[in-house]
Amino acid sequence: MSHNTEMNRRQLLLAGAAAASGLLLPAWTHAADDYPSRPINFICPWPAGGTADVSMRAICQVASGVLKQPIAVDNRAGAAGMIGAAAIAKARPDGYTIGQIPISVTRFSQIGSLQADPRKDFTYIARTSGQTFGIAVLPNSKFKTLKDMVAYAKANPGQVSYAHAGVGGATHVGMEEFCMAAGIQLNAIAYKGGAAALNDVLGGQVDMLADSSSWAPHVESGKLRLLATWGEERTPRFKDTPTLKDLGYHVVVDAPNGIGAPAGLPPAIEKKLRDAFRFAVNSDEFKAVAAKIDAPVMYLDGPDYKKYVNEVYARETVLIQRLHLKELLEKG
Known part of the structure; x- marks a missing residue:
């Protein structure tokens, strides 16, 4: 066998081995160059x-x-x-x-x-x-500020209710973090989503809403009053509303x-x-x-x-x- 023939045979064997090993890989690993097709x-x-x-x-x-x-x-x-x-x-x-x-x-x-x-x-x-999460109440609520609500809740543990979008979700966990920071106990009412929670607060069945910005259009129209937001900084759209941090509670939920x-x-x-x-x-x-x-x-x-x-x-x-x-x- 000539030297060239032997080299060709080895090259074919190597190519075959490479192809065989390629067959063991998922097909999509070879498609990256064409992605997305x-x-x-x-x-x-x-x-x-x-x-x-x-x-x-x-x-x-x-x-x-x-x-x-x-x-x-x-x-x-x-x-x-x-x-x-x-x-x-x-x-x-x-x-x-x-x-x-x-x-x-x-x-x-x-x-x-x-x-x-x-x-x-x-x-x-x-x-x-x-x-952007926040705490909102009806405009006729006795809580004009978050400070009002905290003072009332301290004097009346468990009597102030809030609606949230489900146990373990951000609105529930964030609100409970705030309660611990404020030293208060609230009555948490769980809903299957923010829309249902919002509806019951608007209907007066629950004292407060804890939710992401579902409240925003209702705050702008005067149907709700925003007591606080939960971000690192105030939201530009509601720049007059304090954050929990502004009010001395080291709780940030975004x-x-x-x-x-x-x-x-x-x-x-x-x-x-x-x-x-x-x-x-x-x-x-x-x-x-x-x-x-x-x-x-x-x-x-x-x-x-x-x-x-x-x-x-x-x-x-x-x-x-x-x-x-x-x-x-x-x-x-």
């Missing part, structure tokens, strides 16, 4: 028409222009956002199923409402924007949302998605929509977002124990 499914874990849905549709519209493929928003609401989050975690990691990941995955995974570990079961693409995919996403696909959503979050189109729904832009790139999730997970471990959240959920 078809529409992308985006799971939104909230109902259509809500603030989260509106913001995600706006960001997906901009990102689809970057990726040159449609991004179809698929609303899978329920279980305080955990039905959609679980669907993202279980999807094939090929870049064609992505979605919004509420930061509450850090809490619900630890109390058993989400069968996924946010520290290892997601690929994080971008943190996008937060929410519950930022983010975008992610299942764990195991090929690095090249992950990079394309991170680049597209970085552009989208920082676009004028998204910022305009975020401002309308009082959603402060809080962008973090994927790796920094993952670090943030891990930090929140550790804080939630302490909070769950302190608030006895598992016991509250068991009681319903």
Whole structure:
């Protein structure tokens, strides 16, 4: 056998081995260069028409222009956002199923409402924007200020009621953190969502509403009075309303949302998605929509977002124990 023939034989054997090993890899790992070659499914874990849905549709519209493929928003609401989050975690990691990941995955995974570990079961693409939470009352309420409410609650433990969007959610946990900081005990009334909570406060069945900015149009129209917001800084739209921090309570709740995919996403696909959503979050189109729904832009790139999730997970471990959240959920 000639030297050239032997070299050709070895090259063919090496090529065959490489091809065979390639067959062992999932098909989508070879498709990164062509990604995306078809529409992308985006799971939104909230109902259509809500603030989260509106913001995600706006960001997906901009990102689809970057990726040159449609991004179809698929609303899978329920279980305080955990039905959609679980669907993202279980999807094939090929870049064609992505979605919004509420930061509450850090809490619900630890109390058993989400069968996924946010520290290892997601690929994080971008943190996008937060929410503006607040405490609102009817205009004829005896509580003209938050200070009035705290003084009354201290004198009458458990008699002041507030409506929230579900046990263990941001509105419930945030309000209970505030109660601990203020040294008061309130009567928490749980609802299946913010809309139902808002309706009962407007109807006078509950003293106060603790919610994200569902109260905003009603405050502007004079149907509700805003006592405080929960952010790091005052919201521009309601700049005369103090934050809990302004009033001396070191409680900040902004519950930022983010975008992610299942764990195991090929690095090249992950990079394309991170680049597209970085552009989208920082676009004028998204910022305009975020401002309308009082959603402060809080962008973090994927790796920094993952670090943030891990930090929140550790804080939630302490909070769950302190608030006895598992016991509250068991009681319903």
